[in-house]
Amino acid sequence: MANSTYRVTIPKNAEELLDLAARVYQKHTDLGAASPLNSMVSHKWADNGPSVASCLALHKQAEELKRQAEETYRQRDLLLGEITESVKASRDLLLGVYRETPKTLGEYGFEVDDSVRTAKKQA
Numbered sequence: 737m738a739n740s741t742y743r744v745t746i747p748k749n750a751e752e753l754l755d756l757a758a759r760v761y762q763k764h765t766d767l768g769a770a771s772p773l774n775s776m777v778s779h780k781w782a783d784n785g786p787s788v789a790s791c792l793a794l795h796k797q798a799e800e801l802k803r804q805a806e807e808t809y810r811q812r813d814l815l816l817g818e819i820t821e822s823v824k825a826s827r828d829l830l831l832g833v834y835r836e837t838p839k840t841l842g843e844y845g846f847e848v849d850d851s852v853r854t855a856k857k858q859a
Contacts, residue, residue: 751792751795754788754791754792758788761781764781765781765785
């Protein structure tokens with residue numbers, strides 16, 4: 737006895753979905769007037785089909801930009817560590833120099849908070 741329950745999956749991944757859409761649209765156009773997909777009332781391939789290629793191109797462009805962004809963040813992070821240490825060392829030195837007037841660090845761009853810290857409440 738044959739299995740009468742079928743499951744046809746649609747990819748959730750954008751690139752895989754666009755690849756599938758391109759194959760469906762190609763088969764639809766190959767069949768022309770004989771395509772059963774011509775009977776669709778809404779979401780017609782005549783309307784959406786031409787957009788598949790441009791959508792895929794935009795997806796690939798976005799993926800490339802994402803890769804470039806990740807590389808740029810890696811390069812930034814290599815420099816950021818040393819810069820962070822310079823800022824901390826400057827703060828520490830200036831706190832020693834301006835021990836009596838710590839708000840002077842504000843002139844260097846530091847945010848000086850002189851409010852009293854309160855203990856965190858235990859839950």
